[in-house]
Amino acid sequence: MKALPFAVLLIFVLSCDRSSTPPSEDASFASDAASDDAAIDTLDASSIDPVKALAPRPDDFAIVEPEVPPCPKDMVRVKKSYCVDRFEVSLLDVETGKDLSPYYMPARKNALSIQEFWEKERLSVGPPEARELGLPPLPPWQKSRNFEPKAISRKSKVPQGYLTGPLAALACKNAGKRLCTHDEWKTACRGEADRAFPYGDKYASGKCNIFREAHPAAVLHGNASVGHSDPRLNTVKSNDKPLLRMTGDTRSCASEWEGDAIYDMVGNIDEWIDDPEGTFVGGFYARSKKDGCDSVVKALPFDYFDYSTGVRCCKDLIR
Secondary structure (H helix, E strand, C coil), rough: CCCHHHHHHHHHHHHHHHHCCCHHHHHHHHHHHHHHHHHHHCCHHHHHHHHHHHHCCCCCCCCCCCCCCCCCEEEEECCCEEECCCCCEEEEEECCEECCCCCCCCCHHHHHHHHHHHHHHCCCCCHHHCCCHHHHCCCCEEEEHHCEEEEEEEECCCCCCCCCCCHHHHHHHHHCCEEEHHHHHHHHCCCCCCCCCHHHCCCCCCEEEECCCHHHHHHHHHEEEEECCCCCHHCCCCCEECCCCCCCCCCCCCCCCEEEEEEEECCEEEEECCCCCCEEEECCCCCCCCCCHHHHHCCCCCCCCCCCCCEEEEEECCC
């Protein structure tokens, strides 16, 4: 066989190398792009949700309500603005936490003087059966040292009477609270439904502990107008039932707020409010009034006290 010329052989080899070269990257990209263009051409623009197609972003104009803090457990939040004691106040000694007697002014010298006076006076006034009724005990420790009262709002307690306005303010202050203003008190009394009485728009006998059938001073002294410092007054019963009721016992006398309730804002015991001229509100069990949350007494000075004067504290929301 004759050998092929070298030039012919070289041309044959170069031809084989060119035919086996893979496609370039540019050619591959061009092919992919053509496929994508074809896919886009097949989409129906009407099927695209413009909201979902956009990336989510915050609404610059949305109104974000600030979180309203809660009240202490013994209080009820009113209009998301302030707190009011759920029950009328009973008192503790600030230093020891011991209960103070609800039947005496919470000041040692005054309590001792009142006890001494009525131990003798009760034997000479009123009907015979009243003279036999002894005074409620004054705890020995309450006789032996000075103390400061602290307000506490608890269910099923005898509410404190015999409070002056300054002592009521001090008791609230020592609890980290304060006296309510008249507007705060009245708003709380009317409830979320804004009614004249805690339970409705019209007076209903027996719904709150007010306008009772007997007056304790008339029972003990034969005269409703005298002897109002007597420690026995809030222990008097009528038809074998106490005239002054335990806190929260009158379930129908509830001013409702946010699914919670404030009890006895009408009746049971009068409540001092923040007025240095002297104002108490709400009425007490023997007061012959039917004006509900509008009940107010302004005729007496801030340092006045008797068996019917108590308190309920307010507190600002801490934001």
